[in-house]
Amino acid sequence: HGKAAKAQAEAHAFLRQFYAETGRTGLEARLRQWTLDPTLTHEELTFGARVAWRGSARCVGRLPWASLRVRDRRHVTAPDEVFSELVAHLREAWNGGRIRPTMTVFGPGVRIVNDQLIRYAGYTQPDGSLVGDPQNAALTAYLRRVGWAGGPGTRFDVLPLCVTVNGHPHLFEWPADAVQEVNITHPDCPAVGELGLRWHALPVISNMTLDVAGQKFHAAPFSGWYLETEIAARNLADQGRYDQLPAVARALGLDTTRRRSLWMDRALVELNVATLHSFDAAGVRISDHHGVTAQFAEFARQEAQAGRVVRGEWSWLIPPVSPATTPVWAATFDPQEVPPRFRRQRRAWLDDRADSGAS
Amino acid sequence: HGKAAKAQAEAHAFLRQFYAETGRTGLEARLRQWTLDPTLTHEELTFGARVAWRGSARCVGRLPWASLRVRDRRHVTAPDEVFSELVAHLREAWNGGRIRPTMTVFGPGVRIVNDQLIRYAGYTQPDGSLVGDPQNAALTAYLRRVGWAGGPGTRFDVLPLCVTVNGHPHLFEWPADAVQEVNITHPDCPAVGELGLRWHALPVISNMTLDVAGQKFHAAPFSGWYLETEIAARNLADQGRYDQLPAVARALGLDTTRRRSLWMDRALVELNVATLHSFDAAGVRISDHHGVTAQFAEFARQEAQAGRVVRGEWSWLIPPVSPATTPVWAATFDPQEVPPRFRRQRRAWLDDRADSGAS
Ligand code: HEM
Ligand code: HEM
Numbered sequence: 274h275g276k277a278a279k280a281q282a283e284a285h286a287f288l289r290q291f292y293a294e295t296g297r298t299g300l301e302a303r304l305r306q307w308t309l310d311p312t313l314t315h316e317e318l319t320f321g322a323r324v325a326w327r328g329s330a331r332c333v334g335r336l337p338w339a340s341l342r343v344r345d346r347r348h349v350t351a352p353d354e355v356f357s358e359l360v361a362h363l364r365e366a367w368n369g370g371r372i373r374p375t376m377t378v379f380g381p382g383v384r385i386v387n388d389q390l391i392r393y394a395g396y397t398q399p400d401g402s403l404v405g406d407p408q409n410a411a412l413t414a415y416l417r418r419v420g421w422a423g424g425p426g427t428r429f430d431v432l433p434l435c436v437t438v439n440g441h442p443h444l445f446e447w448p449a450d451a452v453q454e455v456n457i458t459h460p461d462c463p464a465v466g467e468l469g470l471r472w473h474a475l476p477v478i479s480n481m482t483l484d485v486a487g488q489k490f491h492a493a494p495f496s497g498w499y500l501e502t503e504i505a506a507r508n509l510a511d512q513g514r515y516d517q518l519p520a521v522a523r524a525l526g527l528d529t530t531r532r533r534s535l536w537m538d539r540a541l542v543e544l545n546v547a548t549l550h551s552f553d554a555a556g557v558r559i560s561d562h563h564g565v566t567a568q569f570a571e572f573a574r575q576e577a578q579a580g581r582v583v584r585g586e587w588s589w590l591i592p593p594v595s596p597a598t599t600p601v602w603a604a605t606f607d608p609q610e611v612p613p614r615f616r617r618q619r620r621a622w623l624d625d626r627a628d629s630g631a632s
Numbered sequence: 633h634g635k636a637a638k639a640q641a642e643a644h645a646f647l648r649q650f651y652a653e654t655g656r657t658g659l660e661a662r663l664r665q666w667t668l669d670p671t672l673t674h675e676e677l678t679f680g681a682r683v684a685w686r687g688s689a690r691c692v693g694r695l696p697w698a699s700l701r702v703r704d705r706r707h708v709t710a711p712d713e714v715f716s717e718l719v720a721h722l723r724e725a726w727n728g729g730r731i732r733p734t735m736t737v738f739g740p741g742v743r744i745v746n747d748q749l750i751r752y753a754g755y756t757q758p759d760g761s762l763v764g765d766p767q768n769a770a771l772t773a774y775l776r777r778v779g780w781a782g783g784p785g786t787r788f789d790v791l792p793l794c795v796t797v798n799g800h801p802h803l804f805e806w807p808a809d810a811v812q813e814v815n816i817t818h819p820d821c822p823a824v825g826e827l828g829l830r831w832h833a834l835p836v837i838s839n840m841t842l843d844v845a846g847q848k849f850h851a852a853p854f855s856g857w858y859l860e861t862e863i864a865a866r867n868l869a870d871q872g873r874y875d876q877l878p879a880v881a882r883a884l885g886l887d888t889t890r891r892r893s894l895w896m897d898r899a900l901v902e903l904n905v906a907t908l909h910s911f912d913a914a915g916v917r918i919s920d921h922h923g924v925t926a927q928f929a930e931f932a933r934q935e936a937q938a939g940r941v942v943r944g945e946w947s948w949l950i951p952p953v954s955p956a957t958t959p960v961w962a963a964t965f966d967p968q969e970v971p972p973r974f975r976r977q978r979r980a981w982l983d984d985r986a987d988s989g990a991s
Contacts, residue, residue, distance in 0.1 A: 537954065
């Protein structure tokens with residue numbers, strides 16, 4: 274009974290918050306009705322998802338939280354339908370480059386194995402070296418175990434998507450037009466463009482559970498647009514990822530023999546310049562770290578004015594490029610998240626009942 | 633009695649640690665002797681200061697902790713003598729540019745008002761604007777209240793030093809050769825050098841209390857050498873300090889009209905390049921953020937190998953330039969400090985018995 278009572282208390286707290294914040298009347302009737310049918314309305318689910326975003330301590334992009342579009346697909350649980358709804362998510366979120374914050378919520382039993390919808394393969398070679406994105410080596414290996422034949426073997430092979438329903442995996446290849454990508458070129462230095470770097474336009478996080486009103490939605494992928502540092506200062510730059518700073522520095526003609534030439538820092542800044550330039554030139558929405566942190570400061574001001582605690586994990590909010598030049602550097606936040614909220618899942622393939630080779 | 637018992641317990645714990653770590657024998661006799669005369673030997677004080685440095689959670693420069701030179705001046709309490717010992721500290725630590733980590737420990741009743749021995753004046757102008765270092769405006773105002781006539785009025789006027797003994801202030805002007813400074817020039821861009829930026833060579837923190845064996849040394853200034861980011865990414869760059877990124881960007885010929893040219897990040901990197909270049913060219917020891925973080929990783933490895941907890945405040949250890957390229961980014965530490973340790977003091981002039989205009 275403890276669990277049921279807790280869920281009931283969480284549902285009531287959520288409904289109270291929904292009625293209070295939206296200024297609706299009829300809370301008491303809604304609470305009585307909930308006892309008979311504990312199903313969120315579309316409006317309640319949407320509000321819950323938006324408030325979960327608003328309270329995400331690790332997200333610096335929260336200013337437009339109220340604009341989140343929620344695609345309510347709680348009735349969808351068949352693998353093929355899940356996949357076609359995900360393709361529709363990518364197309365609607367993409368919106369010709371004018372990316373819109375979007376979430377799709379699926380029904381019970383559905384899990385998305387890939388931690389983001391678009392991921393590049395990481396192929397471990399016989400000699401132990403790796404082609405592609407090292408972060409996705411385990412995911413790539415899992416997808417091969419469940420039947421993927423493998424891609425062409427480039428550094429940027431888009432992985433197929435694996436959806437499990439009640440623990441049974443189903444593989445899908447994305448139609449070409451669903452995955453939008455941007456080639457990275459530098460405004461002044463063609464040699465950077467010749468490195469052949471690229472990244473996809475939509476970061477769709479698919480391994481977090483949306484927790485609203487005591488209910489857990491395990492398949493509720495969401496997407497905003499990229500912050501340039503995610504691509505240029507982590508994905509392409511980290512030594513444990515694409516490790517491209519030495520190559521970018523050489524393309525820029527920097528002296529990589531002396532640490533104190535700060536070639537690494539120079540290459541890092543220019544890779545960020547190139548990423549912003551390339552997305553802008555392609556008409557694809559992207560934030561820059563000065564703009565997004567200024568917007569975050571405005572978000573924090575609005576939240577404080579509304580009488581709400583500003584949730585934040587400082588170490589996630591500061592950008593990995595010139596952090597002390599941004600307004601989050603000198604700020605402090607409460608890191609504690611409260612429901613409605615997102616929670617990280619353990620890697621979904623650990624729960625695949627058919628797979629025994631979990632890594 | 634609670635306080636005396638606590639001091640006694642701390643003294644015993646410290647002496648045990650000293651005998652254990654240094655492999656000495658005779659602990660029991662030393663503990664008995666302490667009851668009669670609770671005075672640290674020179675060796676014990678030195679060990680305590682080194683271990684306090686080793687455990688400083690906010691210091692990324694701890695690898696050479698065992699090399700700290702401790703100048704034991706616990707017998708010195710007269711203002712003139714304190715000052716001449718501080719001049720000697722500057723000269724010995726400076727060591728012709730081959731800077732040596734150094735601490736001077738004074739006797740009871742002595743306090744140093746300036747938070748660092750070398751500080752540049754911040755003059756508030758009649759129109760509310762500020763010339764010099766804004767961070768030192770309150771200190772500058774205090775020094776004027778206790779009798780300083782003011783300097784020539786440049787952006788880099790070295791402040792006089794104020795020592796209080798039993799709460800009574802005494803002012804001293806540094807002899808010219810005690811304060812070593814470096815003009816900042818850029819290896820490739822003369823216009824950066826023409827900005828007339830400079831910084832002093834020795835950061836001597838003088839507002840922390842050394843807490844060893846339950847005893848508090850309130851005047852125990854210590855100095856290492858600079859990390860380039862302290863000067864180039866904070867002191868000269870912060871909007872609330874010298875705010876020089878726009879000027880550096882203009883000197884570099886960057887497009888400061890478009891945020892996404894990342895002119896701020898480019899100027900920041902080049903100011904760091906210039907600072908390293910200038911100190912290196914002048915033969916003055918300075919760390920760079922890649923080198924010092926690699927050394928810190930080695931320090932953490934050594935500490936773990938010695939079976940000790942690595943104390944660290946992540947937000948202080950990451951550099952403010954390209955932090956994710958350094959090995960501290962992905963590391964975690966225990967932020968809790970334990971004695972022997974340093975503690976921050978409140979601004980010393982609040983305790984000046986004669987001054988009522990505290991700001
Ligand atoms: C609109 C543009 C958006 C931007 C620029 C943005 C920016 C970011 C960034 C930079 C991170 C850190 C990522 C990392 O370092 O791995 C992050 C994390 C996060 N964001 Fe956002 N975000 C956006 C939209 C959204 C949306 C629409 C949601 C949910 C509805 C969301 C929820 C989160 C959550 C839950 C995290 C933490 C992820 C984790 O723990 O791994 N964000 N965001
Ligand atoms: C040898 C070269 C040294 C380097 C490169 C170095 C580097 C640093 C840096 C970058 C900081 C942060 C400063 C800030 O952001 O305000 C710091 C803080 C600190 N360092 Fe070091 N350090 C050195 C020597 C020392 C020595 C000799 C001691 C003491 C014996 C020491 C004790 C501390 C303490 C206590 C702090 C924290 C100060 C505070 O809380 O404001 N360091 N160090």
